[in-house]
Amino acid sequence: MNEGPRIGVLALQGNFREHAAMLRRLGVDVVEVRKVEQLEGLDGLVIPGGESTTFMRLMRLYGLEEALRSFDAPILGTCAGLIVLDRDHLDLVDVSVERNGYGRQVASFEADLDLEGDAVPLRGVFIRAPRVRDAGPHVEVLAEHGGEPVLLRQGRFLVASFHPELTDDTRVHERFLDLVREETGVRA
Amino acid sequence: MAELGTMRVKSGLAEMLKGGVIMDVVNAEHARTAEDAGAVAVMALERVPADIRRDGGVARMSDPEMIREIQEAVTIPVMAKVRIGHFVEAQILQELEIDYIDESEVLTPADTAHHVDKWKFTVPFVCGCTNLGEALRRIAEGAAMIRTKGEAGTGDVVNAVTHMRAVFGGIRRLGALDPDELYTEAKNLQAPYELVRWVAENGRLPVVTFTAGGIATPADAALCMQLGADGVFVGSGIFKSGDPSRRAKAIVEATTHFNDPEVLARVSAGLGEPMVGISASTLDPSQLLETRGW
Numbered sequence: 001m002n003e004g005p006r007i008g009v010l011a012l013q014g015n016f017r018e019h020a021a022m023l024r025r026l027g028v029d030v031v032e033v034r035k036v037e038q039l040e041g042l043d044g045l046v047i048p049g050g051e052s053t054t055f056m057r058l059m060r061l062y063g064l065e066e067a068l069r070s071f072d073a074p075i076l077g078t079c080a081g082l083i084v085l086d087r088d089h090l091d092l093v094d095v096s097v098e099r100n101g102y103g104r105q106v107a108s109f110e111a112d113l114d115l116e117g118d119a120v121p122l123r124g125v126f127i128r129a130p131r132v133r134d135a136g137p138h139v140e141v142l143a144e145h146g147g148e149p150v151l152l153r154q155g156r157f158l159v160a161s162f163h164p165e166l167t168d169d170t171r172v173h174e175r176f177l178d179l180v181r182e183e184t185g186v187r188a
Numbered sequence: 189m190a191e192l193g194t195m196r197v198k199s200g201l202a203e204m205l206k207g208g209v210i211m212d213v214v215n216a217e218h219a220r221t222a223e224d225a226g227a228v229a230v231m232a233l234e235r236v237p238a239d240i241r242r243d244g245g246v247a248r249m250s251d252p253e254m255i256r257e258i259q260e261a262v263t264i265p266v267m268a269k270v271r272i273g274h275f276v277e278a279q280i281l282q283e284l285e286i287d288y289i290d291e292s293e294v295l296t297p298a299d300t301a302h303h304v305d306k307w308k309f310t311v312p313f314v315c316g317c318t319n320l321g322e323a324l325r326r327i328a329e330g331a332a333m334i335r336t337k338g339e340a341g342t343g344d345v346v347n348a349v350t351h352m353r354a355v356f357g358g359i360r361r362l363g364a365l366d367p368d369e370l371y372t373e374a375k376n377l378q379a380p381y382e383l384v385r386w387v388a389e390n391g392r393l394p395v396v397t398f399t400a401g402g403i404a405t406p407a408d409a410a411l412c413m414q415l416g417a418d419g420v421f422v423g424s425g426i427f428k429s430g431d432p433s434r435r436a437k438a439i440v441e442a443t444t445h446f447n448d449p450e451v452l453a454r455v456s457a458g459l460g461e462p463m464v465g466i467s468a469s470t471l472d473p474s475q476l477l478e479t480r481g482w
Contacts, residue, residue, distance in 0.1 A: 012444050013207040013228060034445060049204045051228040051264055058226060058444055079204070099263055105287035106310050108197045109190040127200040128265065128287070145190075166200050 005043040005180050008033040012058040014050020014080060018165040022173050036067040044074040044180040047081030049127065049163050052099065055084055065090065074156040074183050076176040082159040083130050093157045094136030101131020113150060113162075115171065116142040122169060124150060124162035132161060142175075156183055198312035198332035201265065201288065202396035205229055205333075205419055209409065209440050210398070212236050212423040215254070216261035222426075225436035229265040229287070231421065232258040237294050237341030237401075238424035238463065241475070247295040249277040252284055259284070267314070272480060273299025275308075282311045288333070289313045291326075293480035294340045294423075301482055306330030316400065318351045318478055320358030323393055324379030325482075334393055336417070337478040338401020341424050343465025345402045347478055348412060352399055356416045362388040401478065404429070404463050406442030406456050413446035430461030 004027040009016045011032035020030045023046070031038060033045065045068075047055075059065045068075075068090055075092070077085045085093040102108070105128055112121035124145060132149045135141070143151035143160075150161045151172065158179060164172035191197075208228030213219040219230050234250045235243065249270050259266050265287035270277035272291055277298075281289050291304055293316055306313040307330035314333040315326035323334050336355050338348030358377075362384065365373060370388055374381040386394055399412040400421035409420045420443055422436075429435045438455040445451035473479070 011207070015203045015206065017206070018203065034448075050206075051204065051208060053223060053264060054208055054226045054228050054440070057224075058441070061441070104285045105201055105265065105312065106282065106285050107192070108201065109192050110194055110197055111190040125196055125200055127197060127204055163200060163203075166196060166203065 004028050005177065005184065006031060006041060007180070008039060008042040008045045010045065010047045010055070010064075010081075012050070013054050015048045015163065015165055016046075019046045019048050019078075022165050022170060026170060026173055026177060028177070034062070036063050039067055039071055042073055043184050044076070044176065045071060046176075047075060047077040047084050048165065049079035049081065052080040052083040052089075055080055056089065059084075068092075074158070074176065074179040076173070077157070077159045078163055078165065079127065079129060079161060082161055085157060085159060093152070093154050093159055094139055095132050095152065095159070096134040097130045097161075098133050099130055100128050101133070102126060102129050104128065111145055113143045113145055115151070118171065122164075122171060123167050125166045126150075126162045129161045153179075193310035195332065199395050201312060202314070202333035205265070205398075206396055207444060208419045209436075209443050210267065210419070210421045211426055211436060212421070213258060214427070216257045218427055218432075219258045219261045219266075221433050222436060223262045223264050225433060226440035227264060227436065228419070229267055230258065230262060231267045231269065231290065231423075233269055236424040236427060237477070238343070238428050239341075240294060241341040241477075249274070249280065249295070252280065255281075255284055255286065259286075269295050270304070271295040272297040273302050273304060275304045278304050278309060278311075278313075282309055286311060291315050291331075293337060293477050297480050303329050303482065306332075314398070316478075316481060317355065318481070319354045320362070320387075321377035321379045322481060323355055323397075324377060324383045324387070327383060327393065327395060328380050331395065333396050333398065335398040335400045335421055337481075338399065338403070339468040339471070340401045340477050342402050342468045342471070343404040343425055343428070343463040344468040345404070345408045345411065347468050348399050348401045348403065349415065351478070352412065352415045352417060355393075355397070359387055359391060359393070363391050402468065403439075404465060405459075406438045406452060409439045410442045410446040410452055413443055419443065425463055428463035429459070431459060435459050435462075
């Protein structure tokens, strides 16, 4: 038996425990990441939902901003994680994002999403969610809501404006692990 | 079809605040200081609890104009308080599109027997508790987040610790009971049986559980996190101290790195004067805020 991949979850603040629980259900060895040295030897990283201003401040203080720029394994970013990766922040994913683009908490919602290449809809939970306003030519759209992209892939990055970790549906995390397997195959 | 205000959406925002610090602010400048320091949300109110305690009189919901100024000043979620049972203050805050309503014992209660029926609102509510039964009654009424109470406005963490131990200890005890003992335990707790059973089976409350009241230092915040809180509310402890910005930043770092004594030692150094505080044990029972809530 091969060992499962080793995936970090950025644990500065936010919904990291639920991501970790979901990854463990999928047989992953999970590491909580609060400091740069905890990035070593990871096959992938999840940047969870939370408050992006809090993330950015703590990332800068602990040198994680630079460390993530040079981190070369797959990254899954959800909600605040999408914002952290966008053109205005780490600039690793070629998208422009409007924070709280759907409005304040009273406008937070859940809705069924059509997932590319899958007949069964995916329940998307959007909490003060970011809205993708523009995506570059190398960004592939995997799901939309109201004609706007909400799940996107660019190379080794998978980003969602909703929270796959708040439902029991593991398909987004499974797609991320497919990416991790592809990349570890390439890097090996 | 998009569905608004589901329990998953309401409790979901609390999930995103975990591991974070929610700070009391009384104006836009405080709110910006809190946001810059890394607060995950701010609580907009006219007077911090220490001043409510000093001034006496009736404490009510804040002026909507002041709440709007704070909403415009920051991009992080803005919370505000209503009096216990004052559902019209809650209707007003929902109209203002506040992100979370705190039905709070820090304000003067409007009803001595009933809390707000929180299921009627799209906006989520956070409520305080001193023990497990009180927490479960609030959840039954629709609270999407719980905070254990301390004695607000004292800068003394002792009551926050007492109530966290009561709630988290109560949860551990439930887990040790035989399933057929849970019916009577629900009666003892004065809480719905279904919720009691859920807690016994899952070993936690069904919603995110922060702690509040009397937190004044990075060490206080880390203590609460190590005792099992999902995050902390800091009221008077920041803006009643000598250097609010620095203290706020230190408490944020301590909440993230709550298990890392090296970080805690570093961020605790040179913070200037803490809030002076009042020892909670010297308060007359009539001055206690934590006993409000039914």
